[in-house]
Amino acid sequence: MEKNIIIAGFGGQGILLTGTILANAFMLENKNVICCPCYGAEMRGGEVNCEVVVDDESEVCANKSEADIVIALNQLSFEKFITKLKKGGTIIANSSLVKMCKPRSDINYVFAMISEKAKELGDIKTTNMVSLGLLAQIEKLSLDTLQNAVKKVFASKSQKLLNLNFEALKIGSNCAYQS
Amino acid sequence: MEKVLLKGNYAIAKAAIKAGCSCYFGYPITPQTEIGEYLSEAMPALGRGYVCAESEVAAINMVMGAVATGVKAMTSSSSCAIGLMQETMSYAASDELPVVLISVMRAGPGLGYIYPAQGDYNQAVTGGGNGDYRTIVLSPSTVQDSIDLTYKAFYLAQKYRNPVILLSDGFLGQMMEPAVLHDYPYDEIDNSSWALTGAKDRGARQIRSLEVNQEKQNAHVYKLFEKYALIEKEEVSYEEENTLDADILLVAFGSMTRNIKAAARKLREKGLKVGTFRPVTLWPFPSKRLLELSETIKNILVVEMNMGQMTKDVKLAVNGNAKVYHFGRPTGKWVNVDEIVQATLNLGGVSYANI
Numbered sequence: 001m002e003k004n005i006i007i008a009g010f011g012g013q014g015i016l017l018t019g020t021i022l023a024n025a026f027m028l029e030n031k032n033v034i035c036c037p038c039y040g041a042e043m044r045g046g047e048v049n050c051e052v053v054v055d056d057e058s059e060v061c062a063n064k065s066e067a068d069i070v071i072a073l074n075q076l077s078f079e080k081f082i083t084k085l086k087k088g089g090t091i092i093a094n095s096s097l098v099k100m101c102k103p104r105s106d107i108n109y110v111f112a113m114i115s116e117k118a119k120e121l122g123d124i125k126t127t128n129m130v131s132l133g134l135l136a137q138i139e140k141l142s143l144d145t146l147q148n149a150v151k152k153v154f155a156s157k158s159q160k161l162l163n164l165n166f167e168a169l170k171i172g173s174n175c176a177y178q179s
Numbered sequence: 180m181e182k183v184l185l186k187g188n189y190a191i192a193k194a195a196i197k198a199g200c201s202c203y204f205g206y207p208i209t210p211q212t213e214i215g216e217y218l219s220e221a222m223p224a225l226g227r228g229y230v231c232a233e234s235e236v237a238a239i240n241m242v243m244g245a246v247a248t249g250v251k252a253m254t255s256s257s258s259c260a261i262g263l264m265q266e267t268m269s270y271a272a273s274d275e276l277p278v279v280l281i282s283v284m285r286a287g288p289g290l291g292y293i294y295p296a297q298g299d300y301n302q303a304v305t306g307g308g309n310g311d312y313r314t315i316v317l318s319p320s321t322v323q324d325s326i327d328l329t330y331k332a333f334y335l336a337q338k339y340r341n342p343v344i345l346l347s348d349g350f351l352g353q354m355m356e357p358a359v360l361h362d363y364p365y366d367e368i369d370n371s372s373w374a375l376t377g378a379k380d381r382g383a384r385q386i387r388s389l390e391v392n393q394e395k396q397n398a399h400v401y402k403l404f405e406k407y408a409l410i411e412k413e414e415v416s417y418e419e420e421n422t423l424d425a426d427i428l429l430v431a432f433g434s435m436t437r438n439i440k441a442a443a444r445k446l447r448e449k450g451l452k453v454g455t456f457r458p459v460t461l462w463p464f465p466s467k468r469l470l471e472l473s474e475t476i477k478n479i480l481v482v483e484m485n486m487g488q489m490t491k492d493v494k495l496a497v498n499g500n501a502k503v504y505h506f507g508r509p510t511g512k513w514v515n516v517d518e519i520v521q522a523t524l525n526l527g528g529v530s531y532a533n534i
Contacts, residue, residue: 002441020355024184027357035184035355039210039293059321061441062350062434062513 001056004065005135007128008049008081009073009094014128017153018071019050022132024149025141026054034060047076069139071131072098073114082107092134094127100178110138112177118168126168133172143173182357187347188213190322190358191281194329195253196221198363200279202228202252204241206260209293210349211283214255228252239264239280246276247386249374251333255281257349258299259290262307268342269308272403273388275373277336277343280314281329284348286510295349296510297433300488303346304462311400313407315343315414316461320436322356328459330363337368339410346461348484350513351434415467416459421447422472425454427523428501430469430481430493432458435513439482442519453523461489466496473500478526482519483507 005022009015016037023035036051051067053060066086072078078098082091090108093100096115112134118127129150136143150165185193192214195203203222205215215231222229228245232238238254245252256264261282271278284299286292303316315335317328328345336343375384390396420440422428427446429439436457446453456472458465473479479501481490487505494503506522507514 020184023355027182027184033184033357036350037353037355039353058444059437059440060356061438061516062354063438063515065512065515 002060002063003054003069004063004067005052005054005069005071006049006067006081006084007052007071007073007131008047008077009128010076011044011046011048013048013073014125015048015073016050018128018132019052021146021149021153022052022135024152025145026052028145028148028152029142031056032058032060047080049077049081069135071135073127073131075099090138092131092138094131095178109179110134110177111179112175114172114175117171117175121164121168121171123164126164129165129168130172130175133169134175134177135172136169137173137175143169180359180361182359184355185322185358185360186213186355187319187322187325187351187353188283189217190325190360191255191329191345191347192217192221193360194326195333196225197360198330198333199251199367200227200253200333201250202230202242202245203254204230204232204238204245204252205254206232206235206238206256208257208260210285210295210352211255211257211281211347213352214281214283235260235263236267239267239278242278242280243267243271243274243276246278247274247375249370249376251277251279251337253279253281253333255283257283258285258287258302261299261302265302265307266309268306268314269310269312270388271342272306272308272312272314273310273399274386275340275403276386277340279332279336280342280344282344282346283352284346292510293349294510295353295484295513297348297435297484297507298486298488298509299346300432300461300483300485303344304464304492312403313341313410313462315339315341315410315463316346317343318346318432318459318461319351320432320434320457321358322351322354323358325351326358326360330365333363334365334368335414337370339406340373341406341410346433348433411463414460415463415465417465417468418457418459419468419472420455422454422456422476424452425476426452426478427526428454428456428472428476428479429519429523430456430479430489431483432461432489435482435484438514438516438519441516442523445516445520446523451523458489464492464496466492469493469496470498470500473497477501479503480523480526481505482514482522484513485509
């Protein structure tokens with residue numbers, strides 16, 4: 001089964017990095033995966049999104065279609081991508097920046113104060129990693145694999161930075177949410 | 180070897196380095212800019228040549244000059260800017276120079292749009308330059324193919340002393356996928372008999388495309404076409420699945436291949452006998468195999484992100500033996516699996532129903 005995950009937010013929130021880490025994690029689990037960063041006339045502070053499509057069995061399609069899961073880190077992307085969710089899909093919203101409302105009745109909602117959690121950890125820049133941890137919690141992804149993916153992508157970074165990101169993943173994976 | 184998550188454009192750039200490309204000349208254009216961006220750092224670090232040229236015309240001519248000296252060189256560009264390079268492609272074909280051109284398609288015609296499309300099939304396969312000539316055209320459908328076929332592009336260019344185009348698209352260029360960056364698998368070709376390396380201890384050599392005598396000009400083109408016949412005999416490459424019992428054949432090239440394969444799986448689940456076919460070499464085109472397949476398969480749907488450019492070659496290949504339909508659109512969202520399934524179910528009806 002193919003699963004399409006869209007990660008979206010402001011430019012600067014680490015959207016593309018999150019997509020890259022998630023795609024690396026799927027790769028480490030020997031799944032077929034593609035990661036499609038949006039491109040075009042984008043700018044810092046503008047809307048950025050990244051699609052990760054994973055398939056257990058066969059080659060992933062060249063597809064930008066309806067999503068199974070959306071991670072919306074700001075209000076704009078919540079509004080834009082809620083319409084792209086499949087019936088029965090899940091939207092994970094950063095309620096630090098997204099108003100809690102449920103415009104569709106045929107999808108699942110996960111609201112969590114993701115940016116607040118990152119701030120509590122001491123670095124708001126880890127918002128993206130907390131959201132990835134939360135995705136792991138909802139989707140039952142292996143935290144170990146995600147950590148290995150972080151290691152792979154951050155190969156040249158310090159242990160301190162790695163530890164910070166591991167911690168952010170863990171906080172996300174234990175984070176309380178409202179559905 | 181270990182798999183790495185690689186963007187299609189970076190995969191091409193990394194493979195070019197491993198293939199022994201000594202010089203890159205280029206001019207930026209979306210959606211292929213990452214190739215030049217990567218090489219701008221990597222090539223000087225390896226002591227190899229990198230020039231951000233003043234224009235696409237300059238870039239391709241620099242490639243022609245470099246390969247004339249016997250080194251491997253390439254450029255990369257997209258659609259409208261590939262259009263600017265066509266004069267040199269014709270010269271390189273006539274001069275028999277192993278130019279490697281990476282073409283990452285965006286939408287056209289004209290300046291078009293930066294989003295992906297497959298509208299440069301004709302441009303690559305039939306060429307926009309003057310005269311009777313051929314360029315070898317390779318079409319990757321995955322990031323792994325982007326590596327393997329970049330290697331093959333350098334190899335075939337050297338082997339046949341002929342320009343080769345790697346025809347990727349904006350989707351494949353921008354997306355990341357796991358791939359293995361293995362070593363260049365081909366033998367090096369000896370070019371000491373023709374390369375312009377300085378006439379020390381030997382007679383002078385000339386590489387030119389001008390013959391002032393019509394008989395010599397004819398002889399030159401006939402010689403080129405003997406080479407093209409050899410390439411057509413030796414280098415046709417394609418991939419097919421489930422064609423043995425198929426009633427319907429889905430045909431696509433490049434990244435669209437992924438979607439026809441998925442559509443075929445869904446259609447098989449519905450009980451339709453559907454096979455898939457993908458030309459890996461767009462020239463030489465696998466016409467012979469398509470003709471064989473048309474002995475038993477009477478309905479062919481060609482799915483491409485253009486208005487039917489490869490469809491024409493499929494029609495020529497099957498020569499009236501099967502009905503050939505086109506499904507696609509000029510640009511935008513890649514035709515998705517469900518659309519292909521629906522189009523297949525509606526075969527024989529309206530072929531442009533999705534527009």
